[in-house]
Amino acid sequence: MTLDDLERRVSAAREEAEARGETFYPGASRIHLAAYPPRERWNDWVELDSRSWPERVEKRYMLVPTTCFNCESACGLLAYVDRDSLQVRKFEGNPEHPGSRGRNCAKGPATINQITDPDRILFPLKRAGARGEGRWERVSWDEALDDIAARIRACLEEERHEQVMYHVGRPGEDGYTTRMLAAWGVDGHNSHTNVCSSGARAGYHWWMGMDRPSPDHANADVILLVSSHLETGHYFNPHAQRIIEGKENGAKLIVLDTRLSNTATHADFWLSPYPGSEPSIFLAIASWMIRERRYDRDFVRRWWNWQEYMEAVHDEPEAPFERFEEALGEAYASYTFDFAAGESGIDADELRAVAEVVASAGTRLATHNWRSAGAGNLGGWQVARTLTLLNALLGALATEGGTFPSAWNKFTPRPPHLPHQHPRRWNDVLWPDEYPLALMEMSFLMPHLMRDQDAFVDVYFTRVYNPVWTNPDGFSWIEMLTDERRIGQHVAMTPTWNETAYFADYVLPMGHSSERHDLTSYEQYDGQWIAFRQPVLRAARTRMGESVSDTREVNPGEVWEENEFWIELTWRIDPDGSLGIRRFFESVEQPGEKMTVDEYYRWIFEHSVPGLPEAAAAEGLAPLEYMRRYGAFEITRKVGRVYEQAIPDNELEDVRIDEVGRVYSAAEPPPSPRAPGGTKIDADSEGRRRVGVRIDGEIVRGWPTPTGKLEFWSRTVHDWGWPELAVPTYVKSHVHRQKLDSDQLPLITTFRVPVQIHTRSANAKWLDEIAHTNPLWIHPTDAARLGIARTGDLVRVETEIGHFVLKAWITEGIRPGVLACSHHMGRWKPEGHAGQRIGMMTVALDRDGSRWGLTRRKGGGPFTSSDPDTLRVWWTDVGVHQNLTHPVHPDPVSGAHCWHQAVRVLPAQPGDAFGDVSVDTARARAVYETWLELTRPASRHSPDGTRRPWWMLRPVRPERSAYELPDREAVGA
Template identity: 60%
Template sequence: MNKRLNRFLEAVANLSSPTRLELAQAGAASQQQSAVHRKAANFSALPGTQVSLPSASERTDGDEQVGLSSYPPVEKWDEWEEYDPKAWPERIKRRYMLIPTLCFNCESACGLLGYVDKDSLEIQKFEGNPLHPGSRGRNCAKGPATHNQVYDPERVLFPLKRVGKRGEGKWVRVTWDQVLDDLGARLRKAFQEQRHNEVIYHVGRPGHDGLMEWILFAWGLDSHNSHTNVCSSGARAGYAFWMGLDRPSPDHAKARVILLISSHLETGHYFNPHAQRIMEAKMDGARLIVLDTRLSNTASLADYWLSPWPGSEAPILLAIVNYLIHTGRYNREFVKTWVNWKQYLKAEWPTEPCTFETFEAKLKELYKDYTFDFAAAESGVEAEVIRQVAEEVARCEGKLATHTWRSTTAGNLGGWQVARALWFLNVLTGSIGVEGGTSANAWDKWVPRPHNLPPHPNRWNELTWPEEYPLTFYELSILLPHFLKEGRGKVDTYFTRVYNPVWTNPDGMSWMEVLTDEEKMGLHICLTPTWSETAWFADYVLPMGHAPERHDISSQETHGGRWIAFRQPVRRVALEKLGKDVNYTYEANPGEVWEETEFWIELSWRIDPDGSMGIRQYFESPYQPGEKLTVNEYFRWMFENTVPGLPEASADQGLTPLEYMRKYGAFEIRSGVEAPYLQPVEAELLKQATVDADSHLVYSQTPAPASPNITPHPAFPGDERGRLVGIQVGDQVLRGFDTPSRLLEFYSPTLRDWGWPEYAIPGYIHSHVHPEKIDPQAGEFALIPTFRLPTLIHTRSGNSKWLYEISHKNPLWMHPKDAARLGVRTNDLVRVSTEIGYYVIKAWVTEGIRPGVVACSHHMGRWRLQDNAMERWSSALVDLTLQGEGHWKMRHKQAVMPFESSDPDSKRIWWSDVGVHQNLTFPVHPDPISGMHCWHQKVKVEKAQPEDRYGDIYVDTNKAHEVYREWLAMTRSASRVSPDGTRRPYWLLRPFRPTRDAYQLPEK
């Protein structure tokens, strides 16, 4: 035997200490847990945060345990030491304070820990916050890349004011005082002259909950404009017509079957929290079904990947519906109790017996034509595969987690019916509000009421809520340039905030035309953490903080549970912990980067310095009457008064609620799924209640108490009988769903009464890119321009060198058969022509896309007009020329190049290409019902022409306006279809809801 081995074996035989295995077997390893038998630790010391941490969390700084620790223990967050990674292998210790905050890249609001160096107060890095109930310490690439955004040498550090013409690129630095004085005076004048509707606030990524309701209501404005109709209007409408609430909250982790019409293992909302739970479910045996035309990373991990023709998802889903109905494999009791089938029968079949059996017979009849063969013919997916998927859904045991958000619902005319068809599966399987099923977002979200919420404004803004779209979800933000061109109004003061419509929206050249027209757009203020194409056309560029530079509260429906989390300016918090006073956050941030909460408070005092306009009162301290509210007081009051359980949890730790949130960054309000529709109506409300004999609806005369949770809900002020508060089910009065019937509305009287009776039940609307509208022989394709990349987030990640190093191109995906037909190879230039122009891009030939369809990620193609302006990591220098009225031509002048800056990495840039900006060439396509911009395009693809160069873009804004008019003609205006003389069904969700009087249509 090998001598060494022999000696070794002898020593093993004579060991005098217990081995790791023996320690574990003896159960004596609570302090020294074995690698083999280690179990997850639990932060049970934190009331309300039942967060199980990965095993390595118990390891400390190297004295007791070693190895690659996952998370520093919370008790050491104020005094954390670790070696300087850049000094390795020298062991040089650095001292940090670990301050929790929230990522500000996508909407998920995942927890971050900022490592603030105690000596230099610089932020060393960001890692995950293990106490955050949504992200549980895990982050995607964008979380740690926040560090790049903070230290980006190209960022805007001081308030800038435009000189010269708008868009000319000449800026002077101004003080915050100058900005506030100028804006305060301008807004005061507008409000005094009752020109409230000329002030518009347009937001891309809010990042906060509840803030702008407080600000805009205080100013008396109905001026909120969001990015929703380039994002989620389609899905929202589909969900809301069913259940009143407009967003799903799947409990992926406990599901038996997960059906995604999205790519949530890699991108989208809420990718990181969802992905980790989808994987948990998969490891627990759940089946994953993915509908995605493109072979996404998510599709590659699915048990079933279905690649349908874009817009054909509804017939697939309805074929599954048909299968469940015809095989009788649906939750009969749930459907009988919670679907408004009586309403349907009485309205559509008044002469037939109003029994559930009649309804079942009608259901069979209604959906009998949605066969697997029909779905296969529409979608191109094999009928047998659809049948197998239907069988999987049938076996879900009431645990079906489903999700769609952008994807097809945002791509297609009638996409909202896809969400409606998807939710139908949850209804039939009874997978609603149960463990492993899908809930409504509002059930899992908590937006605390601030101390002084102003009343709803008595105004209606036609520029954002035009009467042509009475059912839209929500503002028709993409149409603003066309409304202004048509003379529907003017904008005196336009705030854009973390929003880049010139780049992000379709038809960006029309935006540019309007933004440069000072007659139409009086003053443009861009509140932004980074340069953008839109900021270039502003009058003021006001630097606002990234994730570790601002306060916000955020609560997202990431899983079966409910939590609230706190974004904090980590350097400010660190300074305060060190005993230094900080009056305003910009004192602690780089340059004079500020945060919106303080900015709005200050601006409100400048608008109404003496309180005579009734605005200032909302911005006074609840603790020191008459004094200006501070940012600490704003959050302190909510944490003390309107977050259930937080004061008690804080007291248990000897902390104030604000101290608790500063320390841990998050609080779990509820763990597990909750179904409010099953909750009994409070006895107090039933004291003066009336039950409708026919509908079993329950009305109460008892006034509604102010809810501490101001998450938007549908509204039911009721009639002379009082408020609608619930529905009688058997001998109980339950809250029911947030719909006029308090039931799940399979049959939507709202759609029927507001001009769309043909779509009152879940169905299928042919997309504007349906195959019958595409001629492949003419080189026509359906273009999917919406998909995201895991490492980028719209235009906000342009200031992250790590992320751009990973992803910086957006080639056109094309199937090999199509490529062969066109004679195109990978990297060949192709010209993609839309209804209003074209772009020139490189092809990527791949079997990851179905024939007849091309796809291009929207994340790329940033551009800048001057060499030394904007993010040079991520933008090409371009020539933009006007070649006759409305005829715009853009050509790349210079690719990305290494450049000198305070960051030595800028000299190491090795990539040159940054992709092509396709959105400029898309006209607006607002769905006539949901208002969703239907992103997919019918395009013509051909080999590039001799004069074409990579990145070329041509757009005709005259044609863009014509296309707008064509889609506008598809609408059914409130003034024509409104059943009660109002602009919109009052019950329907509407953010920033005005008073009921404001809903009245103007008399013509």
């Protein structure tokens, strides 16, 4: 046979295999992710059983995709379901997931630890003694549902809507609970975001009208990170793999991180700034770019709202662009490299070198801030604002290799039965008068605001959230949660025990990533995708011909998923439909019947995901089947510069263009498969909606901001009481050197370790073994000065409201004069309580009036359980709970908590023991009041008599009339 014959024969064999829907070259070429099982074999995948080695015993698996639930990245997982036992044996990456592309961090595969955790909560529990006493009794779901539903129904019937609150930690499905709360008419959506990302989000929001960055790392020439983003953080796995791709393609990596993190070790330029000085660096770079004309003049002329700035700030409405450039130069002239060097402690020449690299990126500058400095400092929102200034100067926004706004790289499909009503009453506990510009709910001030407003919440859900541990000032949370005059009923919905659940009335077991439905989409590259989280055993059993209508049938114990729970709860709140709520949870196909999750997702996949029905049909599958089989779908990629897109003619009807170029049209908006959301831009006086802006004579889409342009100068910030902060500028942090006493040091508390997840990974034995403690990072010079002799010595760290005791780690990996202590650790359960044993210490809680103490009674260590590995736990140190000693530091503008602490460090004092925490909540209250004085309330500064700018984002948007400031003092919830 000749070579040509062979060529034809192989080709024919391939075509034949592909015609059967099979892959001919399974893992042949390393060009692709060939290590993954080819997807047509997922139904019956054979591997050798490692436990049987050296015998070669074949195991047969069904591979079922789902989505990781351990951080917000929502990476794809493949559950290996044993076909014999129908148990999940392991989790690997899902190569069909466009965001994670088959890769996972350690937290994904560790899901197997979480679902097999011997201490997990398997049945609904109701407290049997006093709240917080630790006595529980098992109850049925029916009993819990009826009790909770009755309370909520009473709230709704008695017009006490604001007494129902849902407080979310780890996000589940985009828009599911906001839709539900809108259906209930409740302005009770509370999130963790103000202890997390809202500082950075506010900075982005006031520039672009969208609140998250989506850097195109893989195609960047320069990547600038204000984070340790290669190892931890928001979307870090999807981003890290693309950062590495960018580096492999020659991109320069600039990392601002006070610690020598693993990310810093990969940087071409590692800058270790004094905490809070980051904006001074960005402003110095911007100032230099402006002076040297190293920016894209045409982009700035076309897309910045410079005319509005010149009119409002310089009273020059007719100023030409050149005059603006002059004013811009003057505005930033004082931000020299020497100034930034003085603030940051980084040499001016190094900053100049970095500036040169940044300017060289052109439109391929990918920048990112999520928490880090944005979450640490007073004025932290200016980190994102000044960082985006660099992109905006270079025109590196929504460009290949630049930074995209979130909404253009994300797709939230429209669900069935979208509620048309909005809550009628404003929730003052979540959106108080003092913080009209807060991007998100003032969640972490809840104990103080409840007290200020003498408020009462009748039904309070904490849903996969642990404010007692996560939030600052946790003892004030305990005081609130145990006060039945404040909280009528606390329902903790959680897959695992946590410090907040101890103070609940009901603990309801919720599923991990392989035990629940959610639909997610996140901005991780220049494209749009959706991913399907699903109960994998339900999918497996369905594939084997069984009928499963309730996820509890396949989950361990009586663990449930939330979507079915909320549908059921809503039906019990409104059993006869008389409240007008139930209809939003009724079947579309069979009105009057309960909506099932199968129908809910079937409807979405068939009606709201462009391209999915066709892709499914090409494989002979229905859209829901396709998603159950592959777990993810990419809707589009290379979205590009949406703001430059021309408006189609059918959207232009009876057009009006105002004096600043905003284009309004009488045409109805075209039908969209996307869920509504985003900013709200007012129609013109005759009711035309805004469709775009006119730039150089052309009508294009623009940005979802009030001006339709990039808002270098924010009229919102200006008019609502903060004119001095309306342009990107520098705010000296609360831990600025000038604000500290001579014996105080800044403590960085926000950084994470790669293998832990806030407070939900203590139940993952593999992760705990890798990282389980949080020593105090201290530089050798500081250690010597403070009398700390060696690593491991006990030290006492004093904050404004108390102290904690931990071990020192003397390291040159931290900037001299700065301390650091990681997040995640110091998990605890009170003596006498059930709860998590692995990863948690047992503590005694003592209270004497406002003085609280936490004393470690027992550390971690081995224990007997159904899992033999728990006898192999070799570590006892599980860290210290530092957050208890942090008072609240609400930024007066963005509302974000400013995490960094000004502390004193001294060697442990007589009587101190590792893990000790001591706090005075009266002092915590005083600190809250001090920060409250910084605010500029709506009642005194609102320019239009409303509580909050209408256009700004809000998860659940009440009726427009609810935005009006009350004539009398707000009575609160």
